[in-house]
Amino acid sequence: MQQVPAVTIDGITLSQSLAIIQYIDETRPRPPLIPADLQQRAQVRMISDLIASGIQPLQSASCITQNLYVLQKVGEEKLQWAQHFINKGFKALESILKQTSGTYCVGNEISMADICLVPQVYNAERYKVDLDQYPTIKQINQTLMELEAFKVSHPSCQPDTPDDLRS
Template sequence: MGALVLHDYWRSSAAWRVRLALAAKGQEATRLPVSLLAGDQRSPAHLARNPQGLVPVLEDGPLLLSQSLAIIEYIEESFPEPPLLPADAAGRALVRSAALVIAADVHPLGNLRVQRWLRDRMGQDDDAVTLWLHHWMADGLSALEEFAARHGGQFLFGDRISIADLCLVPQLYNARRFGLQLDDYPRLLAVDMAVAALPWSAAARPQEPLNPT
């Protein structure tokens, strides 16, 4: 791997996952902002990096990688220590399944571009959009609370942090931001605190720019 560049947006929860993975491995990347509110993700420069027009994008020399979970698996393979996946195939599969509950079944339904479609094309008001967001978040978080009851310890899967936790933490931030009541997820809240207690995790948290866009 050469010098890493992360095309980033401070409030993107998918970008936050990648920032956490890099921080867990003690790796630095140059962070270049792509403002989703200003529409920078549809600029020719960004579409050349990622035809989907989404963040994050990780640049490693000539390699341009999109999709946060694919990026995280690449980071995991490139910097194996400390591991973010269990040592056995069944454990790895369970961790990946928990990560995908967030990355496939919750987050894409609450994305900014989806919220805009519901408002602008389907005429939905704030209350209807909030109800939609809460519904899919609660659906996924309930499944993960049950996952933690079956497989969890200090973290979602046992007592070591994994890529599942990297997906959970930004989603809980989003849940709070949109006012979802979290009392029903005590195990998830404990995992959130366990990640926050890791000294390296703070640098990955969203930090609003001085002139936010």
């Protein structure tokens, strides 16, 4: 099964965003991507799962090739279809982030949740979702995009990003 994203690291190939992020956090824990505090840890995992499993599967820029078949089947209605599911997920996410966020998704330290958020916001922009209705998501994303690590790793900057999706 061809899966993206995928990474070969330490002699193994991993796919699936959360598995990759958690492996990196466990083997290269500076800075930690999953907080030590058990409540914050649970919040980070909840937000990451909501994005990776609840919003992302049929939307993500990292899954363009996997989603192409689905989007072709949806046909001319794909913009409305994508907007519907992104909006549905963002409404839930906005509600959660109002309770958990500080500077970032959970408090004031970057976490796995923030790593999941940026590509999904990129996707929402790609599908012309009005982010003004999600002020917490919008603010966190803007703050993250000021950081060099998020700028260089942005989906639009990846070597395999199609030309029409590059920034």
